[in-house]
Amino acid sequence: xxxxxxxxxxxxxxxxxxxxxxxxxxxxxxxxxxxxxxxxxxxxxxxxxxxxxxxxxxxxxxxxxxxxxxxxxxxxxxxxxxxxxxxxxxxxxxxxxxxxxxxxxxxxxxxxxxxxxxxxxxxxxxxxxxxxxxxxxxxxxxxxxxxxxxxxxxxxxxxxxxxxxxxxxxxxxxxxxxxxxxxxxxxxxxxxxxxxxxxxxxxxxxxxxxxxxxxxxxxxxxxxxxxxxxxxxxxxxxxxxxxxxxxxxxxxxxxxxxxxxxxxxxxxxxxxxxxxxxxxxxxxxxxxxxxxxxxxxxxxxxxxxxxxxxxxxxxxxxxxxxxxxxxxxxxxxxxxxxxxxxxxxxxxxxxxxxxxxxxxxxxxxxxxxxxxxxxxxxxxxxxxxxxxxxxxxxxxxxxxxxxxxxxxxxxxxxxxxxxxxxxxxxxxxxxxxxxxxxxxxxxxxxxxxxxxxxxxxxxxxxxxxxxxxxxxxxxxxxxxxxxxxxxxxxxxxxxxxxxxxxxxxxxxxxxxxxxxxxxxxxxxxxxxxxxxxxxxxxxxxxxxxxxxxxxxxxxxxxxxxxxxxxxxxxxxxxxxxxxxxxxxxxxxxxxxxxxxxxxxxxxxxxxxxxxxxxxxxxxxxxxxxxxxxxxxxxxxxxxxxxxxxxxxxxxxxxxxxxxxx
Amino acid sequence: xxxxxxxxxxxxxxxxxxxxxxxxxxxxxxxxxxxxxxxxxxxxxxxxxxxxxxxxxxxxxxxxxxxxxxxxxxxxxxxxxxxxxxxxxxxxxxxxxxxxxxxxxxxxxxxxx
Numbered sequence: 223x224x225x226x227x228x229x230x231x232x233x234x235x236x237x238x239x240x241x242x243x244x245x246x247x248x249x250x251x252x253x254x255x256x257x258x259x260x261x262x263x264x265x266x267x268x269x270x271x272x273x274x275x276x277x278x279x280x281x282x283x284x285x286x287x288x289x290x291x292x293x294x295x296x297x298x299x300x301x302x303x304x305x306x307x308x309x310x311x312x313x314x315x316x317x318x319x320x321x322x323x324x325x326x327x328x329x330x331x332x333x334x335x336x337x338x339x340x341x342x343x344x345x346x347x348x349x350x351x352x353x354x355x356x357x358x359x360x361x362x363x364x365x366x367x368x369x370x371x372x373x374x375x376x377x378x379x380x381x382x383x384x385x386x387x388x389x390x391x392x393x394x395x396x397x398x399x400x401x402x403x404x405x406x407x408x409x410x411x412x413x414x415x416x417x418x419x420x421x422x423x424x425x426x427x428x429x430x431x432x433x434x435x436x437x438x439x440x441x442x443x444x445x446x447x448x449x450x451x452x453x454x455x456x457x458x459x460x461x462x463x464x465x466x467x468x469x470x471x472x473x474x475x476x477x478x479x480x481x482x483x484x485x486x487x488x489x490x491x492x493x494x495x496x497x498x499x500x501x502x503x504x505x506x507x508x509x510x511x512x513x514x515x516x517x518x519x520x521x522x523x524x525x526x527x528x529x530x531x532x533x534x535x536x537x538x539x540x541x542x543x544x545x546x547x548x549x550x551x552x553x554x555x556x557x558x559x560x561x562x563x564x565x566x567x568x569x570x571x572x573x574x575x576x577x578x579x580x581x582x583x584x585x586x587x588x589x590x591x592x593x594x595x596x597x598x599x600x601x602x603x604x605x606x607x608x609x610x611x612x613x614x615x616x617x618x619x620x621x622x623x624x625x626x627x628x629x630x631x632x633x634x635x636x637x638x639x640x641x642x643x644x645x646x647x648x649x650x651x652x653x654x655x656x657x658x659x660x661x662x663x664x665x666x667x668x669x670x671x672x673x674x675x676x677x678x679x680x681x682x683x684x685x686x687x688x689x690x691x692x693x694x695x696x697x698x699x700x701x702x703x704x705x706x707x708x709x710x711x712x713x714x715x716x717x718x719x720x721x722x723x724x725x726x727x728x729x730x731x732x733x734x735x736x737x738x739x740x741x742x743x744x745x746x747x748x749x750x751x752x753x754x755x756x757x758x759x760x761x762x763x764x765x766x767x768x769x770x771x772x773x774x775x776x777x778x779x780x781x782x783x784x785x786x787x788x789x790x791x792x793x794x795x796x797x798x799x800x801x802x803x804x805x806x807x808x809x810x811x812x813x814x815x816x817x818x819x820x821x822x823x824x825x826x827x828x829x830x831x832x833x834x835x836x837x838x839x840x841x842x843x844x845x846x847x848x849x850x851x852x853x854x855x856x857x858x859x860x861x862x863x864x865x866x867x868x869x870x871x872x873x874x875x876x877x878x879x880x881x882x883x
Numbered sequence: 884x885x886x887x888x889x890x891x892x893x894x895x896x897x898x899x900x901x902x903x904x905x906x907x908x909x910x911x912x913x914x915x916x917x918x919x920x921x922x923x924x925x926x927x928x929x930x931x932x933x934x935x936x937x938x939x940x941x942x943x944x945x946x947x948x949x950x951x952x953x954x955x956x957x958x959x960x961x962x963x964x965x966x967x968x969x970x971x972x973x974x975x976x977x978x979x980x981x982x983x984x985x986x987x988x989x990x991x992x993x994x995x996x
Contacts, residue, residue, distance in 0.1 A: 508969040614921035680888030716886040786946035
């Protein structure tokens with residue numbers, strides 16, 4: 223990636239604990255406190271590695287049209303990438319030397335409603351004109367407060383808007399020449415757009431709150447709301463907007479104003495992504511070292527291919543280093559090396575890769591795990607191709623999967639893998655909650671240990687239960703009594719031996735039930751409806767016990783269908799009955815569609831004794847179901863509508879009569 | 884006779900492994916099917932029932948596909964690098980390499996059981 227210009231170094235703000243002198247992850251610095259010593263963390267500027275994932279943003283979006291992910295997974299990925307179209311607009315800054323403050327907006331149609339501007343507190347223009355800003359002390363104080371907050375805290379958690387007006391600088395709205403104040407506020411980030419925004423308080427909630435707090439004008443430019451009460455974010459007719467007045471189509475208005483901006487040379491159409499370049503660094507020990515050498519003469523030089531992979535050196539002290547350095551920086555034998563280009567004394571990069579690195583391509587290695595020459599041979603990569611089905615947690619569908627898709631597309635671009643999407647299909651399982659319906663956690667004491675279940679009931683019961691407990695994608699609480707229910711089911715399977723009879727064909731009584739169960743279990747497994755597949759097998763075993771016997775053909779089919787869920791007990795029965803070979807190595811069973819049909823009969827439906835319709839119902843249907851089906855018939859429904867039903871009768875296999883008044 | 888799951892389950896686990904019935908075969912003429920799950924962090928806590936649910940779903944799919952004549956690759960491994968392991972190491976003072984090895988051993992025995 224370095225050779226292809228996709229790995230670069232840039233400054234970033236990291237969470238830093240001045241007391242421990244370490245860089246902390248967001249998880250380890252929640253609430254602005256160091257997880258280790260509980261002192262206040264600060265945001266420290268540091269030069270770190272990035273991967274240019276934004277270059278692949280459009281391809282990451284386009285690829286989603288060609289894969290079979292759960293709709294929710296696709297949606298989350300699209301939102302995470304966050305493509306928007308809008309415009310860049312230049313606002314002249316009064317008080318500067320003809321400087322333009324560039325902003326990005328998705329709503330250029332509301333330009334006439336701009337009443338102030340907001341810059342990120344870190345915006346470089348502030349330092350440039352520090353001597354002309356009369357309240358720089360106030361600005362500096364505000365900045366140091368912001369330095370303590372993470373981006374999430376700044377943009378997501380803020381309830382009360384804060385900010386400082388820059389005295390001495392102001393903006394000029396380029397469409398109407400109005401002078402407007404410029405503020406700094408923490409809800410604007412340097413990392414998104416241009417680090418400055420135009421604010422339209424009448425039609426943006428955050429801007430509205432800010433304007434209310436600081437007493438700034440609110441000018442309505444879209445009709446439809448009551449801006450004295452709240453921002454109006456819906457669509458409507460444009461007003462107070464000069465040549466845009468009267469347009470009520472947002473798209474048309476945006477096109478018109480964007481053309482105007484372009485003609486006047488004060489703005490242009492633009493695209494922005496929420497996704498940022500991938501901060502690819504950790505100042506920790508336990509990760510892959512970054513194979514880059516710093517040479518005083520040649521600059522950054524990649525470790526030569528024949529020295530890859532660069533191995534993590536053994537180290538006794540793996541704790542994070544001082545001043546935000548990686549523990550690797552302490553190992554002189556690792557750090558000091560020769561420049562591969564000129565041979566001069568040089569130093570190695572000591573940051574390591576984030577945990578997302580290895581998980582971006584681990585599945586490729588499993589195609590060819592013993593290869594000492596390459597991560598996998600081209601032949602095996604071609605044979606195994608893509609992952610046909612990937613299942614995991616919803617918490618991994620954005621970062622992990624998007625990073626991995628990006629990584630894979632890069633490998634595809636350099637000819638290292640044969641396909642550009644790594645995962646053909648993606649599903650996700652729901653959580654298992656504690657018996658109390660709460661998320662399992664040690665502190666709540668509601669954690670179920672799978673070992674206890676295996677010891678008490680066996681692995682077959684545990685497997686069957688976790689797939690039976692509810693819809694696979696949904697969260698479900700643990701239920702000890704349902705575990706016992708699955709245990710009874712497995713015991714009943716074992717008991718089938720006692721009622722086994724000869725027979726190489728399904729018996730007449732069970733034939734239809736067996737075919738239907740094969741059909742249902744086969745399709746339910748493909749759809750991850752494991753709970754209903756198991757329920758169908760439970761229904762079949764009930765029918766078998768009602769009948770009082772099971773023949774060899776029926777038992778074979780039953781064991782085959784249950785085998786994926788309960789492989790041990792089914793294999794044991796298979797072997798005890800000499801069904802041939804190993805079941806795990808056996809063949810799946812097929813159903814005959816013609817045997818899956820229920821026996822049906824045609825019955826008449828009468829209203830007040832007169833036949834109005836004929837319908838087909840299952841031969842063994844019960845009266846309430848037959849009457850309900852009869853009422854679903856259109857003619858019958860129309861005849862009954864608005865009348866009161868006096869009596870309903872079902873004559874088995876012949877007719878339904880409905881008496882109405 | 885009651886079902887003695889303890890001896891039966893152990894017996895078949897050994898036999899399946901010995902016979903290699905679940906082995907994926909490179910370049911098999913059968914159609915290939917690659918199923919993948921997110922590997923556990925060897926973080927010290929051992930297996931959780933959530934792991935069982937996450938893995939058994941596709942395991943059922945894999946077993947069915949295999950019986951339907953597919954050459955199935957369904958690997959398991961460990962997501963060893965990264966913060967969960969490192970934080971556990973920092974907390975306990977045990978080297979992350981050793982933490983990883985220890986926990987891999989623990990998980991492996993649990994996965995087979």
